[in-house]
Amino acid sequence: MNERAVRLLDFPITPVVQRTVDRAWLTYKMSGGFVRSFHQPFTYMTMRERLDSYLAQRAVSAGAEVMDGSRVVRVEAGNGPVRVSVAGETVEGRVLVGADGVNSVVAHQTGLLRGAEVGVGLESEVYAAPGILEPWKDTAGLDFGTIRGGYMWVFPKEEHLSIGVAGFARWGPRMRGLLDAYLGFLGLDGAERRLTRGHRLARRKKGMAIQSGPVLLVGDAAGLMDFWTGEGIYYAVKSAQAAAPAIAAYLEGATTDFTGYEETIDADLMPELRIARTLTRIGVWFPKLTYTLMKRSDWVWTAGCQVLRAEKTYHDVRGRMGPLTFLFDLAGRGT
Numbered sequence: 001m002n003e004r005a006v007r008l009l010d011f012p013i014t015p016v017v018q019r020t021v022d023r024a025w026l027t028y029k030m031s032g033g034f035v036r037s038f039h040q041p042f043t044y045m046t047m048r049e050r051l052d053s054y055l056a057q058r059a060v061s062a063g064a065e066v067m068d069g070s071r072v073v074r075v076e077a078g079n080g081p082v083r084v085s086v087a088g089e090t091v092e093g094r095v096l097v098g099a100d101g102v103n104s105v106v107a108h109q110t111g112l113l114r115g116a117e118v119g120v121g122l123e124s125e126v127y128a129a130p131g132i133l134e135p136w137k138d139t140a141g142l143d144f145g146t147i148r149g150g151y152m153w154v155f156p157k158e159e160h161l162s163i164g165v166a167g168f169a170r171w172g173p174r175m176r177g178l179l180d181a182y183l184g185f186l187g188l189d190g191a192e193r194r195l196t197r198g199h200r201l202a203r204r205k206k207g208m209a210i211q212s213g214p215v216l217l218v219g220d221a222a223g224l225m226d227f228w229t230g231e232g233i234y235y236a237v238k239s240a241q242a243a244a245p246a247i248a249a250y251l252e253g254a255t256t257d258f259t260g261y262e263e264t265i266d267a268d269l270m271p272e273l274r275i276a277r278t279l280t281r282i283g284v285w286f287p288k289l290t291y292t293l294m295k296r297s298d299w300v301w302t303a304g305c306q307v308l309r310a311e312k313t314y315h316d317v318r319g320r321m322g323p324l325t326f327l328f329d330l331a332g333r334g335t
């Protein structure tokens with residue numbers, strides 16, 4: 001979870017943080033390599049189950065009722081109350097928030113987020129001797145160029161390394177081989193692997209509906225995914241924070257739908273996500289550029305860390321490109 005996501009919360013996540021990262025080891029096509037550090041942490045490593053259960057506890061303390069393990073299988077939304085079939089019963093409400101991730105049943109059954117751009121990821125938990133884990137304790141590994149428009153990573157956890165690969169959907173069939181090759185490059189091909197899991201990533205494109213009547217989507221369900229970094233928690237929290245006042249206004253009768261919410265997402269989040277998508281496209285065209293700039297340019301490295309820390313936005317960085325801004329925008333056309 002990057003610092004910029006942490007900053008959105010009004011409570012600490014320290015109880016579930018396993019590692020604090022302020023360094024990265026960057027490689028290009030699984031060769032070379034250099035280490036860069038920042039004077040402050042830019043990301044925090046957690047185990048998702050622990051983070052999710054911690055957040056659920058916070059929600060319960062704030063008055064939410066959690067029906068853990070209950071799968072929503074059907075959604076009916078028309079002019080009256082919204083009906084959801086869950087755990088063999090039908091639950092009714094005035095508003096339905098689809099926060100059900102990338103394979104959102106809510107989006108699917110209400111016809112929202114149709115035609116999102118799809119990416120894929122594959123990640124393993126890799127267990128190794130403490131001596132191998134130790135050098136990674138404050139360092140993330142990032143490999144560029146092997147996957148054009150994507151990357152491979154090593155994220156250090158307390159007892160293992162999360163090692164993965166992500167990119168456009170067309171890379172799907174090659175992901176397992178690439179993950180094996182990366183593990184080999186890292187000297188971990190004999191290490192114990194657990195929980196190798198594939199994931200979908202979905203990105204909203206301009207104009208795709210994320211609300212209709214009493215239903216709205218947040219986070220991955222709304223396709224609010226940074227395709228450049230693969231980061232989604234920041235945008236999930238941001239969209240939830242935009243949804244909250246919109247829901248309050250709706251329940252008070254001040255509004256009759258969530259078009260205002262969609263407009264807020266369009267104005268506040270989509271321009272950032274679009275810049276991230278442009279960076280991905282540039283990564284496809286010039287696979288060595290990110291690596292070279294991170295290596296040679298203090299400004300680029302610092303700006304990247306500052307974006308992850310919410311000290312700058314992508315928009316700020318784009319604004320400092322001078323005459324290159326024109327070319328950058330040209331590269332992003334149609335994204």
Ligand SMILES: Cc1cc2nc3c(=O)[nH]c(=O)nc-3n(C[C@H](O)[C@H](O)[C@H](O)COP(=O)(O)OP(=O)(O)OC[C@H]3O[C@@H](n4cnc5c(N)ncnc54)[C@H](O)[C@@H]3O)c2cc1C
Pocket residue numbers: 001002005070071072073099100101102103104105121122123164199200218219220221225230231232233234236
């Ligand atoms: C391999 C990988 C690594 C990633 N690493 C990072 C990272 O380091 N930092 C980062 O910011 N982002 C990362 N992301 C992205 C991040 O995981 C998501 O963007 C983020 O979790 C989105 O939050 P969400 O709440 O919208 O969805 P989710 O976290 O997916 O939560 C959706 C919830 O809905 C539940 N659900 C789904 N369907 C139903 C149903 N039918 N009924 C009831 N419940 C349902 C699920 O069980 C889940 O609890 C990564 C993604 C992948 C694939």
